[in-house]
Amino acid sequence: MGKGGQGNEVEGENMAAWLVAKDTLKIMPFKLPPLGPYDVRVRMKAVGICGSDVHYLKEMRIAHFVVKEPMVIGHECAGVIEEVGAGVTQLAAGDRVALEPGISCWRCRHCKGGRYNLCADMKFFATPPYHGSLADQIVHPADLCFKLPDNVSLEEGAMCEPLSVGVHACRRAEVGPEKGVLIMGAGPIGLVTMLSARAFGAPRIVVADVDEHRLSVARSLGADATVVVSAAEGDLAAEVERIQAAMGDGGGGEIDVTLDCAGFSKSMSTALEATRPGGRVCLVGMGCNQMTVPLTSAAIREVDVVGIFRYKDTWPLCIEFLRSGKVDVKPLITHRFGFSQKEVEDAFEVSARGRDAIKVMFNL
Template sequence: MGKGHEEEEENMAAWLVGINTLKIQPFKLPALGPHDARIRIKAVGICGSDVHYFKKMRNAHNIMKEPMVMGHECAGIIEEVGSEVKNVVPGDRVAIEPGISCWHCDLCKLGRYNLCPNMKFFASPPVHGSLAKQIVHPANLCFKLPDNVSLEEGAMCEPLGVGVHACRRANIGPETNVLIIGAGPIGLVTMLSCRAFGAPRIVIVDVDEHRLSVAKSLGVDETVKVSANIEQDVSEEVEEIQKAMGNRVDLSFDCVGFNKTMTTALSATRAGGKLCLVGMAQTQMTIPFTTAAVREVDVIGIFRYKNTWPLCLEFLRSRKIDVRPLITHRFGFSQKEVEEAFETSARGGNAIKVMFNL
């Protein structure tokens, strides 16, 4: 009892306590349940949603009302398991799925647990995140890493899962020519996923030259640089995109989520094609749906992921996907470094994925 209690007292986490204000403070762990694991966290990535909370204390409809532990892209080492746990043992390196669904509602029963209305998701208020020395989490959401997959790559399963889920929802295969709008972290993992799913031609569009050059280095077929002016008419850009695509856009992913990007994607997609909205920059959009309807372009959306960790880990193990080039910045777990890491991620620039090594 004594030892566990001492460890609990020592556990520290990065708390967001106000706008642009992070503090490393004690984080008391809950008791270990029979189906839980206690995990020593080793790698945590910063996501766009973390930056929204850091800068505005809110992300879309989620508003932070009290201090919260940050982080949800994570991997670590199992320290202790509950009496009923069979899938992992102490010492196992694991990637961690950050959302706990209820498993009782209709959506959970249908297998669409990512849409569970009772979801408890790391660092989504009021649930604390995983940027901590240790956490307690259901063991069935801990996935053992293959020997050749690093803890950092394990943490990258979270953003990669979004790309994999998008590909599944959109039925990407060897006959799908894909357009991706946005070459940020999610656009890039979507691109890597499309390739792993067999897409023969992928073109990526962005406003930033550096991000397009990263996409080029990751093996995209072609890049198109567009204007950052969100009021601009998109017809000329659409023409350029269609030319780069060989005039056949079977499927578009909007990994940004603005009026302009959705309008561009809808206009570029061929009749009878599909558009998948992945990015959520704007909560409301005004887009020309009628032109999509008369051309029978199917519009679908995705939210997070479901059952993606095993496939992500297989892609990483087999090197069908290599996420390592996306990790551009690394920080330790001191007060100064935590602040610096969030500022680096918020600035954007050359930063793609900012990673903590604990």
């Protein structure tokens, strides 16, 4: 699992952005592994910053994943193939590709059953101890590199990774043309989940968030209605009523599916209470590890609760959504940076600050 180089190449060296300590990223040489028969070497062209990248930078850990030694950051990526292994037949040098960042074992029960995202031996970009893709070049399995159509840019290709979360969530939640959908949270994942729900045919989508600016972005991207909520538990009943009314306005429908893209006790409680009897709630966001939620109330209304972990088999559909225009991720890319030491530091600062930054993208 290697990665690596362009504008920063020093005397032919492949350079990468290494997380070396809290709040410290350094562009340093990154040695690529040998090219295996079924691998490709890819020159990175577009790499996005994810909230998890920022979290690792600030805390050096996420849950039980702890950064114990310097690690190359980044996992939302696309690039151009420079070299292919002897056994690779479906790709060639010069192909533009989007990369799926997780390498599963393909031997365990989960992999054999098609749920490879649950593989315990997953090697995932920029998840300790595995290096990521914010580098000049990387080496990656060819079957995890997906060729981009001519009308899909490399930046859009990199956006397939966050979009995949939304697509996988919509599959798990069984979103479709007869389902009114509520999205809790209008951050980057909430927005791609909203775009995915529309592509899956949801006729009416309501988005709730604590931040009016984020809700204005959701409206600009096609939300049918938005509701400002608070973080206070005491406001739950009144907010559920307002959210249900927003779903009814002009649609006459109930909330069939709620996708909680925030992942806090309050957002999940709202999701469970707002969803109709017999509906479904999908927990997407991971705002906290433990929640106190009204499960009994949801259970007696037979509200199904499912969760997601990353995604599986999503890149072909994401690319088709982008190719066909069913999903437009371009408005989500709000900031762009090059690949120098200062720009890497500035980009992560902008991403961490949030505010008007939705997706911060590196152009290598």
